[in-house]
Amino acid sequence: MSCWIAGVQVQQVSHQLGSSSQESESCRMKKKLFLDVDTGVDDAQAIMMALAAPDVEILGISCCHGNTSLENALKNTLRVLKVCNRLDIPVYRGCAEPMLARQRHAGDFHGKDGLGDVPDPDPPSLDLLKKKAVQAMIKAVRENPGEVTLVATAPLTNLGVAVLLDPNFPKKLKALYIMGGNTESRGNTTVCGEFNFVADPEAAYIVLDRYTCPTYIATWEFSGRNSLPWSFCDDWLAQDTDKARFMEKISRHTREVIQTERYQKEMVGKSGFNACDAYALAAAIDDGLVTESEEVAVTVELEGTYTRGMMVVDYMGLLKKKHKAVIMKKVDLERFKQMLMNALK
Ligand code: RIB
Numbered sequence: 001m002s003c004w005i006a007g008v009q010v011q012q013v014s015h016q017l018g019s020s021s022q023e024s025e026s027c028r029m030k031k032k033l034f035l036d037v038d039t040g041v042d043d044a045q046a047i048m049m050a051l052a053a054p055d056v057e058i059l060g061i062s063c064c065h066g067n068t069s070l071e072n073a074l075k076n077t078l079r080v081l082k083v084c085n086r087l088d089i090p091v092y093r094g095c096a097e098p099m100l101a102r103q104r105h106a107g108d109f110h111g112k113d114g115l116g117d118v119p120d121p122d123p124p125s126l127d128l129l130k131k132k133a134v135q136a137m138i139k140a141v142r143e144n145p146g147e148v149t150l151v152a153t154a155p156l157t158n159l160g161v162a163v164l165l166d167p168n169f170p171k172k173l174k175a176l177y178i179m180g181g182n183t184e185s186r187g188n189t190t191v192c193g194e195f196n197f198v199a200d201p202e203a204a205y206i207v208l209d210r211y212t213c214p215t216y217i218a219t220w221e222f223s224g225r226n227s228l229p230w231s232f233c234d235d236w237l238a239q240d241t242d243k244a245r246f247m248e249k250i251s252r253h254t255r256e257v258i259q260t261e262r263y264q265k266e267m268v269g270k271s272g273f274n275a276c277d278a279y280a281l282a283a284a285i286d287d288g289l290v291t292e293s294e295e296v297a298v299t300v301e302l303e304g305t306y307t308r309g310m311m312v313v314d315y316m317g318l319l320k321k322k323h324k325a326v327i328m329k330k331v332d333l334e335r336f337k338q339m340l341m342n343a344l345k
């Protein structure tokens with residue numbers, strides 16, 4: 001492998017200098033990520049997947065209200081970093097509530113505390129937390145223009161505020177990956193609403209309207225149709241590692257809840273292990289993961305009695321939007337499984 005510096009392939013240079021291939025390997029440019037999360041169980045899966053990827057650097061993690069309160073999302077994110085021995089990664093305090101919508105959480109699914117209500121006997125110190133998530137996100141991208149991939153697995157409040165604070169922020173991003181929204185008006189929270197978009201429809205509208213960088217969306221239907229067999233989940237959690245034992249504990253509540261009739265009804269496609277947020281993260285770090293997608297203009301409904309928060313897909317081009325999002329359709333499931341397995345090694 002090699003990388004290019006000032007137009008010269010490093011391998012050639014290292015070969016001329018007699019360096020080993022390890023040096024050219026170490027020169028390989030790392031993918032720079034900034035994560036925006038509402039750490040619940042699948043956010044934890046996404047974070048652990050990113051930490052296990054050798055060529056990924058996480059510049060920072062901003063937390064947002066969503067699955068649980070902002071305070072819990074912050075604590076949960078630190079807990080995930082601690083089990084991965086990565087408390088060096090900065091965690092920032094973001095928005096505690098949506099821009100306009102009534103606040104909602106998903107405690108029945110993720111547990112009241114967002115991580116399966118599993119007590120933590122030795123919690124990381126909250127002194128590690130940093131303030132001003134949106135400013136930190138803007139700063140990290142300003143310092144790495146064109147190099148940062150933003151992965152959003154929470155309600156989009158922080159991202160909405162970021163573009164209001166700095167209208168040029170999206171232009172400096174390499175790409176934006178979102179877990180959220182829907183393409184067939186299938187809801188998991190309201191009749192027609194996916195949680196992240198329904199939790200802050202105004203923020204989702206602003207993001208889909210103002211972020212004109214390459215934008216990739218892992219929707220609710222997409223994640224359901226690419227869910228994994230429960231037998232894989234059993235093998236995944238049975239790995240003899242501290243990370244697997246941690247994930248087995250925090251995901252137990254969610255796995256029990258999913259088997260109930262109420263949640264079976266909301267499932268799209270065959271019932272299976274749906275690691276929602278991990279699909280967006282995996283696509284962001286592995287260019288070969290998504291095997292089928294479509295480019296189409298999208299927006300978010302803000303008014304409908306039943307449809308507020310629903311993602312609107314403009315196949316007819318009537319909205320005359322220049323910017324089109326890439327809607328993921330299919331992934332290479334074997335690659336995805338391997339990335340999940342690596343996340344808990
Ligand atoms: O609808 C699924 C999304 O809502 C995921 O991001 C999950 O963590 C919740 O935030």
Ligand code: CA
Pocket residue numbers: 037038039040042043066067153154277
């Ligand atoms: Ca999430």
